[in-house]
Amino acid sequence: MKLLILFLLFTVSCSESSQRYISNNSIKLFDTSSEITITDLKNHVGFLASDELEGRASGTLGDEMAKDYIKKFFKDTSLPTERKVEIQEHYVPAERKWDLKPEDMTVKTYNIIATLPGNDPILKDEYVVIGGHYDGGAATAADLKKMLGGDKIYNNADDNASGTATVLELFEKYASSNTNKRTLVFILFGGEELGLLGSKYYVENPTIDLDKVQLMINLDMMGRLTDELLYVGGVTSGVGFKEQLDVHFNKTDMNIDAYSNTPHAEDRRYNRLFQRSDHYNFYKKGIPCIFFFTGIHDDYHMPSDEIDKLNFDGIQKIANLVDSIVVEFSSNNRLEFQEITE
Numbered sequence: 001m002k003l004l005i006l007f008l009l010f011t012v013s014c015s016e017s018s019q020r021y022i023s024n025n026s027i028k029l030f031d032t033s034s035e036i037t038i039t040d041l042k043n044h045v046g047f048l049a050s051d052e053l054e055g056r057a058s059g060t061l062g063d064e065m066a067k068d069y070i071k072k073f074f075k076d077t078s079l080p081t082e083r084k085v086e087i088q089e090h091y092v093p094a095e096r097k098w099d100l101k102p103e104d105m106t107v108k109t110y111n112i113i114a115t116l117p118g119n120d121p122i123l124k125d126e127y128v129v130i131g132g133h134y135d136g137g138a139a140t141a142a143d144l145k146k147m148l149g150g151d152k153i154y155n156n157a158d159d160n161a162s163g164t165a166t167v168l169e170l171f172e173k174y175a176s177s178n179t180n181k182r183t184l185v186f187i188l189f190g191g192e193e194l195g196l197l198g199s200k201y202y203v204e205n206p207t208i209d210l211d212k213v214q215l216m217i218n219l220d221m222m223g224r225l226t227d228e229l230l231y232v233g234g235v236t237s238g239v240g241f242k243e244q245l246d247v248h249f250n251k252t253d254m255n256i257d258a259y260s261n262t263p264h265a266e267d268r269r270y271n272r273l274f275q276r277s278d279h280y281n282f283y284k285k286g287i288p289c290i291f292f293f294t295g296i297h298d299d300y301h302m303p304s305d306e307i308d309k310l311n312f313d314g315i316q317k318i319a320n321l322v323d324s325i326v327v328e329f330s331s332n333n334r335l336e337f338q339e340i341t342e
């Protein structure tokens with residue numbers, strides 16, 4: 001009897017979500033400019049962090065909708081520039097587990113990948129990867145709901161609709177200008193909140209030769225620039241990397257905490273920050289990485305992580321800094337990986 005009830009529940013919920021899903025196959029894109037504008041960033045975050053997507057937890061309808069939006073944007077924007085768009089399906093657990101077994105991987109999510117070929121006959125065979133996670137914290141939201149009660153939606157605007165929107169805007173800029181010498185690979189990962197699982201899947205099943213990656217840039221929580229303080233991790237993961245980056249850091253009016261593994265903040269929550277987002281799986285493969293982040297705040301993994309608290313001037317400023325770094329590292333000499341220290 002229990003089985004039958006479960007079965008019925010399952011079919012009802014499936015048909016419900018597939019009905020809603022079909023209606024969402026017609027996701028519409030906003031008109032966007034080829035430049036990185038605040039209006040475009042707001043439109044992307046507005047959609048991704050809307051109640052309709054219910055926080056984009058892996059395996060939910062909101063995850064499907066976010067994936068469709070990203071895929072459509074990668075395919076349709078700045079045509080006719082050549083690009084390759086790929087979707088990797090992968091499986092993650094329904095909630096965060098520390099000791100993951102293969103049978104726990106029951107929920108489907110995605111990595112969405114757009115590749116823009118470089119315009120240099122030799123350098124086009126090397127890559128700069130620009131990524132971020134598009135999922136929101138399923139497990140955390142469920143845990144907090146149990147603790148706090150209530151049905152509030154965790155829209156995860158800073159974490160990480162902000163980084164997702166920036167990856168999209170950078171893609172659009174390069175797709176429209178096609179000025180990159182090395183090939184650029186834009187990846188939006190699912191399953192980050194469940195243990196960096198999208199990037200783990202990617203480095204185990206790469207779409208490019210990982211030995212030819214010059215640099216991986218990760219954008220995770222870029223929306224809360226406060227007192228102009230920006231954390232940039234991994235700056236010693238290449239030989240001479242820090243010195244090359246300093247040229248770019250010195251050109252901005254932001255106050256940059258450039259660190260290797262742990263930022264210089266007193267706050268213990270920043271301990272080993274560099275190990276806590278998707279770039280870390282690339283780092284473990286011997287690839288130089290940097291990680292952009294505007295800091296932990298009271299709304300982190302809370303229902304109050306909403307779009308109205310984001311500093312869009314700040315996101316644009318960081319996006320411009322990332323842009324200048326992409327321009328240099330998609331054309332300069334090859335960086336040599338080195339292990340980071342504290």
Ligand SMILES: [Zn+2]
Nearest residue numbers: 159160220221
């Ligand atoms: Zn995040």
